[in-house]
Amino acid sequence: MLLAADVGNTNVVFALFDGREIRARWRIATDPRRTGDEYAVWLLQLLEIEGFKREDITQLIVGSVVPRAIHNLTVLAEKYFGMTPLIAGEGAADWGISVDVDQPRSLGTDRALNTIAAHAKYEGDLIVVDFGTATTFDAVDFTGAYKGGIICPGLNLSLDALVGNTAKLPRIAIEAPRSHSVIGTNTEDQMLIGVFWGYVAMMEGLIARMRAEIGRPAKVVATGGLAILFDEHTDIFDHVDTDLTLDGLAILAERATK
Secondary structure (H helix, E strand, O other): OEEEEEEOOOEEEEEEEEOOEEEEEEEEEOOOOOOHHHHHHHHHHHHHHOOOOHHHOOEEEEEEOOHHHHHHHHHHHHHHOOOOOEEOOOHHHOOOOOEOOOOHHHOOHHHHHHHHHHHHHOOOEEEEEEEOOEEEEEEEOOOOOEEEEEEEEOHHHHHHHHHHOOOOOOOOOOOOOOOOOOOOOOHHHHHHHHHHHHHHHHHHHHHHHHHHHHOOOEEEEEEEOOHHHHHOOOOOOOEEOOOHHHHHHHHHHHHHHO
C-alpha cells in the first residue's frame, strides 16, 4: 500500500492508498521542527487503530510546499518503514507535465499535483480552485499543461488581517450567512457578508475572466477545505474534489513504479 504525505502550510495530511482508493487518512498541524520520531509515534499508533501494520506500507511519497519538512519525513520513511520516499517533483516522481509559465521551477507542489490529478480525472480545459492557506486558481489546458493562474489570500488569512488590524472588530466563525441579504444590520453580520459573499463574488469574477481569456469551455474543479461550503452557495463549480492533491500524489507514485 502507498502512504502519501501532503504537506501544506497549515496541515500535513497522510493518506493510505490501496491502488487509487483511500483506505484511511490522518491530519496533523504542519511543524517543520517535528522530527521523524515524533511523526512515527503518532502515525504508527493511528495505523494500528485503523487495523493496518507498518509492513503493509510498500511505498511512500511526500509532496510538500514546506521544504524544511521534507527531511524529517524522509527520516520517518527510512527509519520506520525501511524505504527511501519518493519526493513529488523530483527524480522518478518528476511532474511529467508541461509548465508553460515564466519560471517553471516556482510552481508550487500542491498546484502541480492538482494539475496532474485534474487532467487525469476530468476532460478538456480546466480551472482548478484550491482553498488552502492561500486560494489559488490554476488554468490547465486540454493537453494537461499548466498554463498559469492566480494566488489570493485565503479566507482565514483575510479574516485574520481584518480582525488583527482593527481595534473593535470581533473574531467571527467562517460560515455561510443566515440570509442572502448583503445589507447587514449588525457588526458581525456585516463582517460575515464582507468575508463570505465578498469571497464568492471574487471567485465568480475571476473565474469568468479566466474563462474569457482561455477562449474555450473550461470546467471548474474545486478542492480544499472550504470547497464544500462554497459549493452550497454558488453554481460556479462543475466538480468538487476534496482529494485532488492526494490523488495527484497517488498518480505520481504509480507512474514512478511503472
